[in-house]
Amino acid sequence: MKNWIETAGLGSLTAELVTVIALTLLICGVAHGVISWARSRVGRTKSIWDDALVSALHIPMLVFIALIGVAFVVDIIHNETELAALKAITPLRGIGVVAVLTWFVLRLIGEVERGVVAQHADDPQPYDATTLNAAGKLLRLCVVVAAALVVLQTLGFSIGGVLAFGGIGGIAIGFAAKDLLANFFGGLMIYLDRPFAVGDWVRSPDREIEGTVEDIGWRVTCVRNFDSRPLYIPNSFFTSIVVENVSRMERRRIYETIGIRYNDAACIEVIVSDITSMLQQHPHIDSSRTLMVNFSAFGPSSLDLFVYCFTDTTKGVEYYDIKQDVLLQIMRIVDAHGAEMAFPTTTIHIVNAGQPMPESTSE
Numbered sequence: 001m002k003n004w005i006e007t008a009g010l011g012s013l014t015a016e017l018v019t020v021i022a023l024t025l026l027i028c029g030v031a032h033g034v035i036s037w038a039r040s041r042v043g044r045t046k047s048i049w050d051d052a053l054v055s056a057l058h059i060p061m062l063v064f065i066a067l068i069g070v071a072f073v074v075d076i077i078h079n080e081t082e083l084a085a086l087k088a089i090t091p092l093r094g095i096g097v098v099a100v101l102t103w104f105v106l107r108l109i110g111e112v113e114r115g116v117v118a119q120h121a122d123d124p125q126p127y128d129a130t131t132l133n134a135a136g137k138l139l140r141l142c143v144v145v146a147a148a149l150v151v152l153q154t155l156g157f158s159i160g161g162v163l164a165f166g167g168i169g170g171i172a173i174g175f176a177a178k179d180l181l182a183n184f185f186g187g188l189m190i191y192l193d194r195p196f197a198v199g200d201w202v203r204s205p206d207r208e209i210e211g212t213v214e215d216i217g218w219r220v221t222c223v224r225n226f227d228s229r230p231l232y233i234p235n236s237f238f239t240s241i242v243v244e245n246v247s248r249m250e251r252r253r254i255y256e257t258i259g260i261r262y263n264d265a266a267c268i269e270v271i272v273s274d275i276t277s278m279l280q281q282h283p284h285i286d287s288s289r290t291l292m293v294n295f296s297a298f299g300p301s302s303l304d305l306f307v308y309c310f311t312d313t314t315k316g317v318e319y320y321d322i323k324q325d326v327l328l329q330i331m332r333i334v335d336a337h338g339a340e341m342a343f344p345t346t347t348i349h350i351v352n353a354g355q356p357m358p359e360s361t362s363e
Contacts, residue, residue, distance in 0.1 A: 024069030
């Protein structure tokens with residue numbers, strides 16, 4: 001560079017600096033134009049990878065070119081002035097390159113995640129958000145750890161010594177942060193076993209936990225109650241409690257006991273038959289699953305009918321609409337046979353009504 005400038009008659013420090021800066025700006029402009037052109041081309045394809053690559057590369061490439069330009073400027077100044085402070089540019093340049101590459105990879109991971117989400121936005125069978133989230137976090141963690149090790153090596157530290165120190169210090173940290181580690185491995189087990197995913201409706205009979213899973217982190221899982229309150233639950237809890245995933249039910253059950261008056265005992269058999277026929281013909285009752293309607297017990301004040309069937313949906317709103325319709329039709333069947341639903345009653349029998357109580361005698 002210096003020889004070229006002297007040949008052109010510009011043998012001054014200022015001319016060298018101006019030339020390097022001009023070339024840097026020119027290369028940045030060309031790179032920006034190329035990436036903009038590439039973005040317009042890849043936007044026509046259905047693949048998310050080319051879009052993610054171009055979008056993630058845009059700004060880091062410009063910063064990388066600017067970083068190289070600044071490094072050349074500092075080298076020129078150092079060669080002319082021989083300032084000792086400028087010797088630090090060599091390791092700093094290496095750290096800068098590592099930082100830009102790390103930034104690019106992290107941006108690429110984020111762009112791929114957003115592309116997957118956008119691609120499956122209207123998919124009737126949505127992607128597994130939990131697996132996507134876990135994979136993204138693991139990749140980011142690996143990239144950051146690898147970048148940190150490379151930076152330490154660039155600064156002259158022995159990676160072997162750092163790893164050995166980390167192994168010894170890990171024992172002490174493990175005792176001091178056992179709860180944090182328990183939550184971390186609890187989150188890892190959630191990602192591997194996948195008892196629930198983001199968006200699932202879960203509840204626990206062991207704890208007062210019920211709601212929709214909003215986020216699964218490495219330390220806590222956020223479950224939002226149906227009254228819109230968020231619950232932040234440490235992941236270690238899920239290794240010791242029972243969790244019921246309501247969203248993964250195949251069907252929802254209707255399980256009811258219908259009480260008929262004792263005075264209507266003659267109608268019980270035909271009522272049972274009509275209710276069975278109604279459920280078998282109901283458009284939203286799954287007749288391929290267990291369906292039972294039976295006279296089950298002599299209650300204290302009623303003849304109890306046992307109704308057991310499954311709906312064809314697992315959605316809460318639809319389920320309660322179907323259940324309401326079934327119960328209303330049962331009421332109409334009972335009324336059609338001149339019978340009535342029973343309610344708790346007590347019958348008192350008075351012996352020898354109107355006769356005086358006998359007098360007690362004593363010997």
